[in-house]
Amino acid sequence: GAVVSQHPSWVICKSGTSVKIECRSLDFQATTMFWYRQFPKQSLMLMATSNEGSKATYEQGVEKDKFLINHASLTLSTLTVTSAHPEDSSFYICSARRPPLVGETQYFGPGTRLLVL
């Protein structure tokens, strides 16, 4: 399957700091990328959808000023958790989708575990 990478794989930070997570599609150009959040023993919760070159579309209840998403190129999307607080601690997973002409299969990254102290 296709490869999607995330960096860092885990991060510990102090409350009030900002954290940036990078997501890269390594072997295809992804016009659409997604950011999910997953709590322990739960399913994936979609936070936002980003299309290259345009503003991200956030799901209801997700603060766009809190979770800044930038889809700068067809292979890179970043999620910045601004002024992180302990309640932002979670497992964040990005996903990249192949373009329509090649099936639109969606692949996930390995995830980033964020712990805010």
Next chain:
Amino acid sequence: GENVEQHPSTLSVQEGDSAVIKCTYSDSASNYFPWYKQELGKGPQLIIDIRSNVGEKKDQRIAVTLNKTAKHFSLHITETQPEDSAVYFCAASLKYGGSQGNLIFGKGTKLSVKP
């Protein structure tokens, strides 16, 4: 909107036995149904998918069946091995205009394969 129900939430089988996980969806317009395997601490891995123009798809020990009339699809794993132990998620999506909509996930099934 679309809703996906997944059963069972936990499944324990003996090594070598088969495992079946079932999902139902609500929107008859859904046309794409992937299955993901998630191991502890890792991201979901696509293991098989099926589109609405076919009823069954196989890949070695894994198969997926789709019943569009009943709006349900199932994952079948034969000759289970301990390394099959993981959480499995089903998902569904439908096309809006020219592109596929967002995946709607089931709540997951924790499969345990006992040696």
